[in-house]
Amino acid sequence: MNGDIQFDNINFAYPARPDVLVLRNLTLTARPGEITALVGSNGSGKSTCFSLLLRFYEPLSGGITINDRSITDYNxxxxxxKIGVVSQEPILFATSIYENIRFGKENATRIEIEEAARQANAHDFIMKLPNKYDTVVGEHGVLLSGGEKQRVCLARALVKQPVVLLLDEATSALDKASEKVVQEALDRACRTTIVIAHRFATIQNAHQIYVLHNGCVIEQGTHEILISKERSQYWKIMKEQQREQLENDIEEAATLTQYEDDDQKQTSERSRHYSHNELDDGNKYTAFAVSGSKLTERICSKAFAHYLRQEMAFFDLVENSSGAICNRLSSNALAIQQMVGSRLGIVFESIAMFGVGQRVALIGASGCGKSTVIQLLERFYDPMQGRISLDGVDIRELNMQWLRSCLGLVSQEPVLFDLTIAENIAYGIENTSIEDIIDAAIKANIHDFIQQLPQGYETKVGMKGSHLSGGEKQRIALARVLLRRPTILLLDEATSAMDSYNEQ
Structure with a gap:
């Protein structure tokens, strides 16, 4: 198999929505050694192409071939x-980074795993962790940032050296520097690569670009050819991105100019404190590593003692076998150690004031602590020192349920339940009218899409929203937050899977 892929007149509808054709007479080709990009608005069928290629579903008509052989003929x-996949929502397991990468190739050597991590630009951040490749990432990778999780997943896909690599918004949570390194590694790989992306930097070097709309290919060609066709769909997408980038650059330049003078005045004063703070930080990391180890031991001992006090019937259950309990104790111990050990030593030395009605942006490289700020504000954790205040009151003094009712959070990985769209939007809110649900959906720019579905707001989204695209899931999650009318809205890469139009 050399990765010569052909989609020929594909028609497809999801079993849950048989009346809605997601792909209509779709034909496209991906050549060996080339990067093929799929571009289009949310719900245009891009991710569905991957699902069909992986044979999660079968097309209603038409065929998919690799090397002129139907994929149904392959084992x-x-x-x-032979196919490596990195999806919109990175999936990690509650084990070490090393083991998570090794899931891509069970007999991979240490050298192969580290090389894959380098190609994914993950090696450097891994080596900065206390336990390096043996660092446990927690359940679903909770101890890593969104960008770090994406790079570990990319390394897992690369370690088996796949013939075909499928990237579904695989760099959406990466900063520009990381994305550039990853993109250069992919360009050198000379394998069949199919990319779904909205970012200009990700698709501009593609050998062939297909623009999808309502499940059909409406434009195709290289970036140079498509961008030269004024008023084409691709031209509009790129111009919108360039306009947004220009606005961001102007705003950033104005902000830097505003604070430049203040920064110069404060530099000499801050420098006097650095050497003292560095010494304190070294002592803090050591102290937290030791205390974290002791805390882990105490918690595991109490958990074991609790198991010993259970009735005999408890141990008759399959999920409470001796092996399951031992595995639970060992994996939880590692997770706790990572949460309370030296990893917890991220210290925010600055003070920020967020005023009422302001829109505040946190920017920085992957893993610099942006998501951690939101986790502290939600009180998933408490700071080691310093305080976070709301209206002048330390949030630790506030009722936690009341505090979280004031906050609306849309995270990098939207959480949906196997319910209808209306039930997902209204989740956690009692006595909500359909009018309020529709109003929230309109604000999140998802109402028109919902109206096109045969069952409208009564459409089931599937487990974890599996029947929807990444952008559609993000907009439903945003509608759910807007329905609550929170005092404070927290958006953690909440539009990373949306096209430029929906993001605006």
């Missing part, structure tokens, strides 16, 4: 072994 396990 399913062997087919998927």
């Amino acid at each position: 399913l396990k062997q087919l998927r072994q």
Whole structure:
């Protein structure tokens, strides 16, 4: 298999929505050694192409071939072994970074794993962690930032050296520097790569670009050819991105100019404190590592003692077998150690004031602590020192339920339940009218899409929203937050999977 892929007149509808054709007479080609990009608005069918290639579903008509051979003729396990996938929502397991990467290739050597991490620009941040590749990432990778999770998942896909690499918004949470390094590694790989992306930097070097709309290919060609066609769909997408980038650059330049003078005045004063703070930080990390180890031991001992006090019937359950309990104790111990050990030593030395009605942006490289600020504000954790105040009151003194009712959070990975769209939007709010639900959906720019579905707001989204695209899930999650009318809105890469139009 050399990765010569052909989609020929594909028609497809999801089993849950058989009346809605997601792909209509779709034809496209991906050549070996080339990067093929799929571009289009949310729900245009881009991710569905990946699902069909991986044989999660079968097309209603038409065929998909690799090397002129139908994919149905390949052994399913062997087919998927030749394909590497990095999806919109990175999936990690509650084990070490090393083991998470090794899931891509069970017999991978240490050298192969580290090389894959370098290609994914993950090696440097991994080596800065206390336990390096043996660092446990927690359940669903909770101890890593969104960008770090994406890079570990990319390394897992690269370690098996796949013939075909599928990237579904795989760099949406990366900063520009990381994305550039990853993109250069992919360009050198000379494998069949199919990319779904909205970012200009991700698709401009593609050998072939297909623009999808309502499940059909409406434009195709290289970046140079498509951008030269004024008023084309691709031209509009790129111009919108360039306009947004220009506005961001102007705003950033104005902000830097405003604070430049203040920064110069404060530099000499801050420098006098640095050497003292560095010494304190070294002592803090050591102290938290030791205390974290002791706390982990105490918690595990109490958990074990609790198991010993259970009735005999408790141990008859499959999920409470001796092996399951031992595994639970060991994995939880590692997770706790990572949460309370030296990893917890992220210290915010600055003070920020966020005023009423302001829109505040946190920017920085992956892993610099942006998501951690939101976690502290939500009181998932408490700071080691310093305080966070709301209206002048330390949030630790506030009722936690009341505090969280004032906050609306849309995270990098939207959480949806196997319910209808209306029930997902109204989740957690009692006695909500359909008018309020529709109003929130309109504000999140998802109402028109919902109206096109046969069952409208009564459409089931599937487990974790599996029947929806990444952008559609993000907009439903945003509608759910807007329905609550929170005092404070927290958006953690909440529009990373949206096209430029929906993001605006």
